[in-house]
Amino acid sequence: MVKTIYACILFLTILAPAHAQQLSCQQDYPKIIAPDLQRLGQDLKNNDYSFMQQKTHPSLINYVGGPENYQKLLKYAQNMFAESKLEIQKVESNPPLYSYIVDQEEICFVPKTITMKVAGKTVKAPPSFMVAIRSQHSHQWTYLDGSGLQKNPKMLFILFPNFPKNVKVPF
Secondary structure, rough: HHHHHHHHHHHHHHHHHHHHHOOOOHHHHHHHHHHHHHHHHHHOOOOOOOOHHHHHOOOOOOOOOHHHHHHHOOOOOOOOHOOOEEEEEEEHHHHHHHOEEOOOEEEEEEEEEEEEOOOOOOOOOOEEEEEEEEEEOOOEEEEOOOHHHHHHHHHHHHHOOOOOOOOOOOO
C-alpha cells in the first residue's frame, strides 16, 4: 500500500512539470500577446482592421460564414465606428488570468480596459478581456474580443465545443 502511494506521488511529481510546460500564455504575454494587443488597440484607434483580420481566431471567422463574410462584418464595424462620435484613446491589457488546454489549443483570458472619448468626455469602458488562443504546436496567437462573450457566455462553448463547461467567463 505504501509503495502504491509513493508510486502515485512520484507519478504526479513527474507529470505536473510536463503539463505545466504545455501552458505558455503567461510567458508569451510580455513578448508576444501584449504587443499584439497593443497593436490591435492602436489599429482600432486608427480605424484600421487589417491586423485584426489576420489575428482573429478561425472559429469566429467560420462562425460568421467564412473570410468574405468576416471581411464584410469588419467593414460594417469600421463604418459604424467612423460615423460614431466615439474615439478610442487607449487600450490596456494585463497578464492573463487563466489558461486551459482545449483539444490541441491553449486558451487564456487576458484582462483589458479601454479608455475612450464620448461626446467630449473621457470614460473607461467596464473591464473586459481578450481571449488569446494558440495551437500547442505554435507560439502564433490569435484572439477574440471577450466583450461579446460577456453578453453571451454560451458563445464560448459554440466556438470551442470542448471548453470546460464549469468555467465562467471573467468579469
